[in-house]
Amino acid sequence: xxxxxxxxxPGPPPAGLAHSDLxxxxxxxxxxxxxxxxxGRLLFDTRQLFDDQVxxxxxxxxxxxxxxxxxxxxxxxxxxxxxxxxxxxxxxxxAATPRRKFVIADCPGHLQYTRNMATGASTADLALxxxxxxxxxxxxxxxxxxxxxxxxxxxxxxxxxxxxxxxxEYEPFERLSEELSDLAQRLGIQSSWVxxxxxxxxxxxxxxxxNAPWYVGPTILELLESxxxxxxxxxxxxxxxxxxxxxxxxxxxxxxxxxxxxxxxxGGPFRKGDxxxxxxxxxxxxxxxxxxxxxxxxxxxxxxxxSLELTDHIDVSxxxxxxxxxxxxxxxxxxxxxxxxxxxxxxxxxxxxRIKHTTRLTPAVVETVSHRFDVNTLExxxxxxxxxxxxxxxxxxxxxxxxxxxxxxxxxxxSFILIDDATNSTVAAGMIGTPGIDRSQLNPN
Amino acid sequence: MTTTEIQLPQSSPQIASQIAPQNTIRDxxxxxxxxxxxxxHSIFILREVAAETERPVLLFSGGKDSAVLLHLAVKAFWxxxxxxxVLHIDTGHNFQDVIAFxxxxxxxxxxxxxxxxxxxxxxxxxxxxxxxxxxxxxxxTTTLLDAVRDHRFDAAIGGARRDEDKARxxxxxxxxxxxxxxxxxxxxxxxxxxLYHGHVNPGEHLRAFxxxxxxxxxxxxxxxxxxxxxxxxxFSHERDVIERDGMLLxxxxxxxxxxxxxxxxxxxxxxxVGDATCTGAVxxxxxxxxxxxxxxxxxxxxxxxxxxxxxRFSETSMEDRKREGYF
Numbered sequence: 001x002x003x004x005x006x007x008x009x010p011g012p013p014p015a016g017l018a019h020s021d022l023x024x025x026x027x028x029x030x031x032x033x034x035x036x037x038x039x040g041r042l043l044f045d046t047r048q049l050f051d052d053q054v055x056x057x058x059x060x061x062x063x064x065x066x067x068x069x070x071x072x073x074x075x076x077x078x079x080x081x082x083x084x085x086x087x088x089x090x091x092x093x094x095a096a097t098p099r100r101k102f103v104i105a106d107c108p109g110h111l112q113y114t115r116n117m118a119t120g121a122s123t124a125d126l127a128l129x130x131x132x133x134x135x136x137x138x139x140x141x142x143x144x145x146x147x148x149x150x151x152x153x154x155x156x157x158x159x160x161x162x163x164x165x166x167x168x169e170y171e172p173f174e175r176l177s178e179e180l181s182d183l184a185q186r187l188g189i190q191s192s193w194v195x196x197x198x199x200x201x202x203x204x205x206x207x208x209x210x211n212a213p214w215y216v217g218p219t220i221l222e223l224l225e226s227x228x229x230x231x232x233x234x235x236x237x238x239x240x241x242x243x244x245x246x247x248x249x250x251x252x253x254x255x256x257x258x259x260x261x262x263x264x265x266x267g268g269p270f271r272k273g274d275x276x277x278x279x280x281x282x283x284x285x286x287x288x289x290x291x292x293x294x295x296x297x298x299x300x301x302x303x304x305x306x307s308l309e310l311t312d313h314i315d316v317s318x319x320x321x322x323x324x325x326x327x328x329x330x331x332x333x334x335x336x337x338x339x340x341x342x343x344x345x346x347x348x349x350x351x352x353x354r355i356k357h358t359t360r361l362t363p364a365v366v367e368t369v370s371h372r373f374d375v376n377t378l379e380x381x382x383x384x385x386x387x388x389x390x391x392x393x394x395x396x397x398x399x400x401x402x403x404x405x406x407x408x409x410x411x412x413x414x415s416f417i418l419i420d421d422a423t424n425s426t427v428a429a430g431m432i433g434t435p436g437i438d439r440s441q442l443n444p445n
Numbered sequence: 446m447t448t449t450e451i452q453l454p455q456s457s458p459q460i461a462s463q464i465a466p467q468n469t470i471r472d473x474x475x476x477x478x479x480x481x482x483x484x485x486h487s488i489f490i491l492r493e494v495a496a497e498t499e500r501p502v503l504l505f506s507g508g509k510d511s512a513v514l515l516h517l518a519v520k521a522f523w524x525x526x527x528x529x530x531v532l533h534i535d536t537g538h539n540f541q542d543v544i545a546f547x548x549x550x551x552x553x554x555x556x557x558x559x560x561x562x563x564x565x566x567x568x569x570x571x572x573x574x575x576x577x578x579x580x581x582x583x584x585x586t587t588t589l590l591d592a593v594r595d596h597r598f599d600a601a602i603g604g605a606r607r608d609e610d611k612a613r614x615x616x617x618x619x620x621x622x623x624x625x626x627x628x629x630x631x632x633x634x635x636x637x638x639x640l641y642h643g644h645v646n647p648g649e650h651l652r653a654f655x656x657x658x659x660x661x662x663x664x665x666x667x668x669x670x671x672x673x674x675x676x677x678x679x680f681s682h683e684r685d686v687i688e689r690d691g692m693l694l695x696x697x698x699x700x701x702x703x704x705x706x707x708x709x710x711x712x713x714x715x716x717x718v719g720d721a722t723c724t725g726a727v728x729x730x731x732x733x734x735x736x737x738x739x740x741x742x743x744x745x746x747x748x749x750x751x752x753x754x755x756x757r758f759s760e761t762s763m764e765d766r767k768r769e770g771y772f
Contacts, residue, residue, distance in 0.1 A: 021478070022479060022482075050744070050750060051744055051745045051746055051750075052745035052746050052747055052750030053747055053750065056750075074611075075611070075614070076609025077610075077612050077614060077615060077761075077764070078611075078612065078615060078630050078761070078764055078767075080631065080763045081765060082761075088630065088631055089615050089630060089631070089633055090615070091611070091614045091615050092607045092614050092657070092658070093608075093614060094607070094608050094658070094660050095605075101479065103658065113530060115635040116633070116635065118635060118637060119617075119635045119636050119637055122637040123637050123638065168536055202546045231492050236590055249489070249492040249496055250492045250495060250496050250522075251491060252522065252524065252525050253525055254524045254525070255524065255525065255526075256524070262487060262521070262522075263489075263492075264488075264489045264639075285582065291519075292521040293519070293523040303481075303482055303485055303486075304481070304485050305484075305485040305486075305488035305492070305521070342635055343462075356640050356642055358756075359493070359496070361644075372645075375633075411638060412639065415637070415638050415640065416640070417635070417637060417640045417642060419642060419644070420516055424642075424645060424646065425634060426634045426635045426636075426642055427636075429635065429637045
């Protein structure tokens with residue numbers, strides 16, 4: 001009998017990772033497939049819930065005449081969510097087992113809340129995809145996996161849920177595994193795992209189940225505890241050698257004279273004395289000192305909030321990028337990007353919006369809308385507009401030049417949002433250049 | 446106007462409770478890294494809010510979370526002063542120790558403190574006094590929204606954490622409030638990556654929560670690491686309390702024994718600081734930060750479950766208050 005756990009990843013999950021203390025993961029998948037119940041089960045069985053929280057769940061169940069605790073209520077905390085039995089917006093939960101800490105984003109499954117799912121997945125190391133094994137892979141689940149892959153999530157754990165409803169038969173599980181394996185491969189997802197579970201009854205969530213003797217692989221928790229953490233941070237630039245970046249947030253004026261440029265290091269590290277270039281102006285200078293409240297430091301690692309003093313008196317303001325001189329970001333007014341569109345009114349060429357890229361806000365016009373990404377066939381189809389929740393390729397012209405990297409290389413300097421002027425709503429999430437998906441695997445049309 | 450600007454002495458009096466950390470050695474590299482990342486991200490958020498909004502304000506209650514928030518804000522803008530004032534919504538039902546702590550801390554930092562008074566809102570007829578000994582927690586919403594309007598604040602930075610409550614767990618780091626101060630949980634702005642978008646139209650405002658990703662334990666470990674001062678009521682002390690609705694309320698001018706209730710003297714501490722009429726104490730002998738960390742790490746009761754009577758009305762108390770414009 002096959003173990004069937006790894007679909008694209010050979011061998012057991014890597015164990016004993018040195019820097020793996022925090023895993024950020026997003027639970028995604030279609031409505032009613034059981035995401036919130038699975039997260040509730042995971043938290044309940046690992047004893048993350050406090051006694052008063054369990055009491056409150058019991059009281060909520062009793063009020064509704066339910067026989068037992070509804071585990072989905074652990075994360076579905078809003079009145080409308082509980083009355084409709086759905087998830088509307090992302091719930092963030094924090095958990096810790098003896099092996100590692102977790103930040104969990106329980107994402108909504110409804111098509112109309114895709115923007116909230118993207119919010120939850122944009123900072124995830126891993127996507128926990130929940131699929132109803134009795135119904136198979138829906139278009140909405142495929143959309144979620146596609147968005148996760150586009151956002152650069154490189155590993156997925158799939159819970160083939162509700163296995164009790166298919167009598168713990170192997171065939172539905174195998175069909176699902178094959179379909180997911182194919183999808184993951186074509187989307188360039190490096191590591192994908194499928195586990196047969198029942199979130200309702202707890203099979204293979206924390207402890208292994210006797211109901212599927214044909215499955216000998218890890219449980220959901222075992223995978224979450226052992227797959228690489230910190231992937232998000234790793235991919236977004238800490239291993240890029242000299243390609244240091246710091247988007248300037250704020251100019252700090254020392255009351256005793258002098259000024260420094262505050263921001264969070266992205267890519268790097270920066271070292272005292274490094275030659276740098278301030279973009280988009282292109283002015284070259286060097287780092288005189290790296291300051292923090294706790295004293296000056298010689299090396300500013302990725303992810304640290306610091307302020308930089310420069311050796312030359314040049315004009316630097318919010319929105320500028322202090323960049324490595326050896327490997328600077330590209331300066332451009334015209335960007336090609338992959339976009340997730342989040343507004344009821346479709347996006348058409350010529351639309352004027354504002355773009356927020358790193359710490360810079362500037363007017364922008366969408367010059368072309370060229371392709372829509374079909375989540376069922378994974379094909380790029382020529383279009384002239386993007387409808388709500390669709391993914392496509394566009395080109396955007398900006399009023400101010402931007403200092404950019406491709407999203408594949410840097411998730412901070414490679415990402416942006418588009419903002420509607422009238423309502424201040426965020427209407428799109430954009431990724432610059434070719435996204436994390438391997439285009440050779442797609443079928444360009 | 447329901448707010449008063451407090452003129453504090455410019456001298457630097459002794460902070461109410463100087464906590465010497467029992468152990469300045471970090472738990473190990475792993476935890477230090479985690480706290481470093483949380484700190485760094487919070488500083489990033491504080492700088493984004495200051496830059497993206499015109500008239501931000503930092504909310505300060507005198508509790509541990511706002512003490513951490515203020516500490517992070519000082520770090521974010523050092524060596525300059527804070528680019529925003531500090532606002533305290535004063536219910537009038539205070540622990541004296543907390544007010545002394547507030548005044549000492551803000552004056553030693555030389556920052557600007559604005560106090561918005563719930564009592565003033567009651568006197569001005571903006572809200573009805575719920576009566577002797579009743580909680581003024583919910584009334585704070587009116588006082589807060591009036592202060593936001595009077596001062597034309599477009600962002601109020603608060604110390605709320607997502608692990609506190611299931612409604613808070615749903616909220617964005619930058620959370621939009623309409624012209625009525627309301628939160629609409631069904632129409633939150635997408636918030637991707639680290640792109641915090643803070644623009645609002647006149648009359649609207651934002652709430653910003655730089656501590657969103659922190660847990661109660663993270664807060665205490667950070668307090669230990671940074672040697673942050675706190676009001677003394679956070680540490681075990683002997684106090685007269687009354688047991689009411691399963692909570693230990695401190696005997697005070699607003700909380701007196703009702704028929705059948707007994708005043709008991711015991712060793713307690715406060716796990717949160719809020720309106721004195723609805724904030725419960727917990728039995729505890731923890732007198733140091735180290736002991737508190739140990740106590741919390743093994744507790745089976747959540748922070749709000751142990752200490753907040755106002756969350757027991759219904760299963761969506763927090764959501765209902767937040768929709769009205771609460772913190």
